[in-house]
Amino acid sequence: MGRESIWVWIEQDSGEVEPSSLEVLSKAREVADKHNYEVSALLMGENVEKLVPVLGRYGAHRVVLVEHPAFKHYTYHPYYVTVSRLVEEKNPNTLLFSATRNGRDLAGRLAVRFRTCLMAHIISIDYDKEGRLVGGVPGFGGNIVAVVSCTKGRPQMATVAPGVFEAVERGGGEPVVEKYSPPAEVEKSPVRIVKRKIGEVVDLSRSEKVVIAGMGTGGNIELAKKLCEVIGADLGATRPLADIGVVPRDLQIGTTGVSLKSKLAIVLGASGAPHFVSGLLDVKKVISINKDPEAPMKEYSDYYAIGDLFEIVPLLIKKLEEKKR
Amino acid sequence: MAELGNIIVCLKVVPKPEEVRLDPETKTVDRSRATNEINPPDKNALEEALRIKDKYGGRVVVVSMGPPFWEPYLKLAVAMGADDAVLVSDRALAGSDTLPTTLALAKAIQKIGNYSMILCGEESSDGSTGQVPPGIAEWLGIPHVTFVSKIVEVKDNKAVIQRTIKGGHEVLEVEIPFVAAIELGANTPRFPDFRRKRWAEREFKPKVWNIADLGLKPEEVGFSGSATSVVDLQEVKPPERMKKILTGSPEEVAEELAKAILEEL
Amino acid sequence: MRYRIDFSRVRKLAEVSGNNTYLCYQCGTCTASCLLAPSISVRRAIKYAQIGYLPSNGGEVWRCISCKYCDARCPRGVEIAKIMRGFKREFYEAKQSPNELTEALWRVYEEGNPLGSPRRERSAWASGIKLDDKPDVVLYTCCLAAYDRRLQKVLRSLVDVLKRAGVRVGILGESETCCGDVVYHTGEDYFLEELAQNNADIIEKSGAPVVLTVSPHTYNMLKNIYPKYGAKIGVPIMTHVQYLSEVLSGGRLKPKPPKRPRPITYHDPCYLGRWNNVYEEPRQLIEAIPGIRLVEMEHNRSYSLCCGGGGGSIWMENKDARRVTKRRLREAKDTGAVEMATACPYCIRMFEDELKIERLDVGIVDVVELLDEATRE
Numbered sequence: 001m002g003r004e005s006i007w008v009w010i011e012q013d014s015g016e017v018e019p020s021s022l023e024v025l026s027k028a029r030e031v032a033d034k035h036n037y038e039v040s041a042l043l044m045g046e047n048v049e050k051l052v053p054v055l056g057r058y059g060a061h062r063v064v065l066v067e068h069p070a071f072k073h074y075t076y077h078p079y080y081v082t083v084s085r086l087v088e089e090k091n092p093n094t095l096l097f098s099a100t101r102n103g104r105d106l107a108g109r110l111a112v113r114f115r116t117c118l119m120a121h122i123i124s125i126d127y128d129k130e131g132r133l134v135g136g137v138p139g140f141g142g143n144i145v146a147v148v149s150c151t152k153g154r155p156q157m158a159t160v161a162p163g164v165f166e167a168v169e170r171g172g173g174e175p176v177v178e179k180y181s182p183p184a185e186v187e188k189s190p191v192r193i194v195k196r197k198i199g200e201v202v203d204l205s206r207s208e209k210v211v212i213a214g215m216g217t218g219g220n221i222e223l224a225k226k227l228c229e230v231i232g233a234d235l236g237a238t239r240p241l242a243d244i245g246v247v248p249r250d251l252q253i254g255t256t257g258v259s260l261k262s263k264l265a266i267v268l269g270a271s272g273a274p275h276f277v278s279g280l281l282d283v284k285k286v287i288s289i290n291k292d293p294e295a296p297m298k299e300y301s302d303y304y305a306i307g308d309l310f311e312i313v314p315l316l317i318k319k320l321e322e323k324k325r
Numbered sequence: 326m327a328e329l330g331n332i333i334v335c336l337k338v339v340p341k342p343e344e345v346r347l348d349p350e351t352k353t354v355d356r357s358r359a360t361n362e363i364n365p366p367d368k369n370a371l372e373e374a375l376r377i378k379d380k381y382g383g384r385v386v387v388v389s390m391g392p393p394f395w396e397p398y399l400k401l402a403v404a405m406g407a408d409d410a411v412l413v414s415d416r417a418l419a420g421s422d423t424l425p426t427t428l429a430l431a432k433a434i435q436k437i438g439n440y441s442m443i444l445c446g447e448e449s450s451d452g453s454t455g456q457v458p459p460g461i462a463e464w465l466g467i468p469h470v471t472f473v474s475k476i477v478e479v480k481d482n483k484a485v486i487q488r489t490i491k492g493g494h495e496v497l498e499v500e501i502p503f504v505a506a507i508e509l510g511a512n513t514p515r516f517p518d519f520r521r522k523r524w525a526e527r528e529f530k531p532k533v534w535n536i537a538d539l540g541l542k543p544e545e546v547g548f549s550g551s552a553t554s555v556v557d558l559q560e561v562k563p564p565e566r567m568k569k570i571l572t573g574s575p576e577e578v579a580e581e582l583a584k585a586i587l588e589e590l
Numbered sequence: 591m592r593y594r595i596d597f598s599r600v601r602k603l604a605e606v607s608g609n610n611t612y613l614c615y616q617c618g619t620c621t622a623s624c625l626l627a628p629s630i631s632v633r634r635a636i637k638y639a640q641i642g643y644l645p646s647n648g649g650e651v652w653r654c655i656s657c658k659y660c661d662a663r664c665p666r667g668v669e670i671a672k673i674m675r676g677f678k679r680e681f682y683e684a685k686q687s688p689n690e691l692t693e694a695l696w697r698v699y700e701e702g703n704p705l706g707s708p709r710r711e712r713s714a715w716a717s718g719i720k721l722d723d724k725p726d727v728v729l730y731t732c733c734l735a736a737y738d739r740r741l742q743k744v745l746r747s748l749v750d751v752l753k754r755a756g757v758r759v760g761i762l763g764e765s766e767t768c769c770g771d772v773v774y775h776t777g778e779d780y781f782l783e784e785l786a787q788n789n790a791d792i793i794e795k796s797g798a799p800v801v802l803t804v805s806p807h808t809y810n811m812l813k814n815i816y817p818k819y820g821a822k823i824g825v826p827i828m829t830h831v832q833y834l835s836e837v838l839s840g841g842r843l844k845p846k847p848p849k850r851p852r853p854i855t856y857h858d859p860c861y862l863g864r865w866n867n868v869y870e871e872p873r874q875l876i877e878a879i880p881g882i883r884l885v886e887m888e889h890n891r892s893y894s895l896c897c898g899g900g901g902g903s904i905w906m907e908n909k910d911a912r913r914v915t916k917r918r919l920r921e922a923k924d925t926g927a928v929e930m931a932t933a934c935p936y937c938i939r940m941f942e943d944e945l946k947i948e949r950l951d952v953g954i955v956d957v958v959e960l961l962d963e964a965t966r967e
Contacts, residue, residue: 108459117552519780
């Protein structure tokens, strides 16, 4: 009848695409090409037709386009009624979301609506010989990965962990656009946004390079900031520094803060408490400077420099500046 | 102002994540030697419910789907201030993924009835799917909100809620009844009243319901009612670090560090 | 401001202080001597106790580090520290205690220690150390010392020194649970009752002939507070400095001059000094080491300044307390001493943490670590 279809829900706010949706789209296209499936991007927003070419470049064969003011910001209801109607009409094989707050929020409800499978926060994705969706699901704080397969229900659903797959421009041409009008109920939402307050978005989980200040800096982060400037890194901190108010909570690394996925983390004066270290598990290279030759941090570092950071870091900055020239 | 009736709190007991071991032969998760605790954000959900009750009245009822050994944890919730507790327990529920789990919880909530809000923890520390709160809302046909940091106000048939979004927060109005998933750390859960705890241990008995009590058949729950299946389990080992120690004068150390850093730039 | 006197609260607060709130004649000596001045008006707090008034903002009471500096100076002998604790109970029952302390209570309940470290790692500090099944003394280690890497060294020094003196040392192992100092200072009574009675049971079942504490907070709880909660410990309880002092005067330790002879000053921990009147034993231990010269700070013995960690403060972000810590560090530096010796894990932790920010050139040691250095092969 036609190829099996993988639908990817494209999250957007005020016409700006959520970057991790492009990761899912790109990965979906990679998997689709393997199995000769088709990828449709599900784009719902206000005045978002201009985003169609971008979706094509990242892998969409088709774009299902629904425009309405109700989609400008996310509340579940307009998206839920629209996606439900579209899925019922077009019966796709698979429905994917990025596991952002809104992605999880919407997918969780839709999966019950369709009485179908939903795999959470997957870090790997493919189909088995029988065409069942198979994904790697982390659990127990990331210590264990379960390989999970869909056993019943259609569409097969999953939320995809952000930052795991790279968004790759696959050089696709213009996608075929299908325009739809949303159902009338989108205007009868039981949830209404009263106000929003958004500050500067600091998302360290997307940083490539991070300099982390620990208590060994004594709360003086000037050197850490200078080092950031020299190598183009973002500033992070351990929990005690956020506790004493030297940095905002957004910059806190660890179990109750950010899990880094960077290539490089330079840790200044942190002893290596377990709650902090767990935020470094996905960092490619960890470099530490610490006065204490016995600090636990040395077990979690690729390079562990023993010395006074207030002596070493200024010299380090000078050398990096020289070598850059 | 409208009466709030029952304020339902969904509670799960989980093993401490760092104490769980993977049995590489049977490919199953060994929770037996791990200490159990109330799923931390569920404590935040319970605290939020108790705050609503303190301010507006109502009855806080805790609902759990799990084995009989979870009873002491339900009593702990009562010691914190919950008025009643329901344990949905049945062998047939073993192996349930979020689809039958949300169904069973929704049926239990319907049986309790007269609810104005259902508060859950945002996700559990074992499965971490976050799928249960919106799933329950769908079965019950009521609105849901996730990543709630605070229930600010309750007025007539609406609640004003604060939700965390990327870069900040938003304030929403939701129609009652609704489901709210409360974020970890949204509040500080009150310490139990140990006099009430002693009473709960001696005299309080949670209601225990099996699937027949909920009008469910075995095919609808457990492995047969689920839509996903675990094919394999792998332990994730933390990355092997080089652990290269650098000592010497600050000049020498800085030189080595600069080299190591430049490799990544 | 109209206020109707709450007589039941007046009675409760009077009782908890040993019925001497009415002795206060509001002279203000307490407020003037308070180390946290002007953050707390101690005089006004006693007035509130006299009229049973609970202010809507409990701030002052929670800032109090329970150092008893005011207590020691009160011309009427009002037991101010007890009244402050009585207030904490009133605030706790009114659900107005600081979040950090509530969280600490949960951790004590769930893991047996306020840090939330795993219960099963309680005696990890002792791995590789041979301990005795029929000990002369059983060590009650203190949660902070058991789990904090730096403070574990104090425990190991203590065991080493005792063994050198021919003392058989035992520990309670994994069944050891928080003494409840943080619970007491949160104002919670009912969990504390259970905790105290359980701990007393554990001690009895262990068959310990003598219980040795490393932390004066533990000592204070076991000796002075537990009996008020129906928990009786039937064997002698001693602080480590008292026991070591006995061992020393019995000639079982022979301290030798250290590699680095140096001047050392001694900081009287509040819970050892003003709370329990133990001043001379730690000094005897220091002065017994040839080559170590004891220099006193200006404020010593019952005039000693505080480290800022008492009253539950060590578990909270108490900015006022840090002023107190800094002040004491500077006083130590001013004596010209190379190190400040003390006899309390909380003091060591407070001072070392503040030194990360103050960056003064003074080391912090426990008295037993000096003895360890002086008696090692």
